[in-house]
Amino acid sequence: MNKILLLEDDEALALGIEFTLKDEGYDVTRCACVQDAIKAFNKEEFNIVLLDVMLPDGSGYDVCKHIREKSEVPIIFLTACDDEVNVVLGLDIGGDDYITKPFRVRELISRIKAIQRRFEKKSVRENIFKCGDIVLYTENAKVEKNGIEIVLSSQEYKLLLIFMTNPNKIMSREEILDKLIEGAGSYFDTNTLSVYIKRVREKIEHDSSSPEYIITKRGLGYIWNSEVQKG
Known part of the structure; x- marks a missing residue:
């Protein structure tokens, strides 16, 4: 089963994403703050990571930097900021994609599957x-x-x-x-x-x-x- 780490402090949005992803067969670990997300990532292995940017105790960029010191797991940013500076920053520090809020959860799932296909094409080598x-x-x-x-x-x-x-x-x-x-x-x-x-x-x-x-x-x-x- 594909495991997803979801970092999102908007509880209503997070619950909606979690419900739909689980319905698609994903195993979801949901976190609402930077520290909990880092602890979860250090404890388990995930196939994809979804990171909100603005959080109560920091930024999803901080989590991305931490992850990239250890892993090449695909990362998608969930952001309300679609200006070029924020998008470029997220991609430059190791993000693979971003999706701007508000978004349809089905669109997010399409993005997830597209990234998974790209990564699956890479050989284990x-x-x-x-x-x-x-x-x-x-x-x-x-x-x-x-x-x-x-x-x-x-x-x-x-x-x-x-x-x-x-x-x-x-x-x-x-x-x-x-x-x-x-x-x-x-x-x-x-x-x-x-x-x-x-x-x-x-x-x-x-x-x-x-x-x-x-x-x-x-x-x-x-x-x-x-x-x-x-x-």
């Missing part, structure tokens, strides 16, 4: 994953930290990809191993996994003895912390 200072390009299996390429072995790269595509989710050692050896025809035990995690930490963490990205959950496994901010 073109995906870019961002978190803090780390950027991973699946097109060429390239990883950068602060804009400088990090050299990873194939298994280190695959391990990092597993973590970055499963943000804020506790994964057991067994689950990580299953993903790591899938289709590889290789055998790893938990000790080998510990070595790979140690190597990846040494390459991506500011201080591998006090990791920010790959967090150990004692007795449970590991979790990728997607809330790391740029240093």
Whole structure:
């Protein structure tokens, strides 16, 4: 099911959008302020984001900037300001489209579907994953930290990809191993996994003895912390 994050402080409008989107089969998370939207985005993965611009505690532009540090998810601005300056600003900071209020909800759904079609045409190879200072390009299996390429072995790269595509989710050692050896025809035990995690930490963490990205959950496994901010 496609998941949509909706940030809109006009409750009547938000309820109308939410009702129609759910009727179309979308799973909607509705927020009315910037902080709640950022928390929701950091907690879950969404297929598309709808952002109102003027909000009680800030601007949808702030949420867009936060999202673009981590993800290339499609973003549509919902705005009452259709002047060129506001439109250009929204697109320049990473928005994919905008729709001017008042609008018909069916028009919004058409815009959503059009953007989804464009993004679906991109192959998985073109995906870019961002978190803090780390950027991973699946097109060429390239990883950068602060804009400088990090050299990873194939298994280190695959391990990092597993973590970055499963943000804020506790994964057991067994689950990580299953993903790591899938289709590889290789055998790893938990000790080998510990070595790979140690190597990846040494390459991506500011201080591998006090990791920010790959967090150990004692007795449970590991979790990728997607809330790391740029240093």
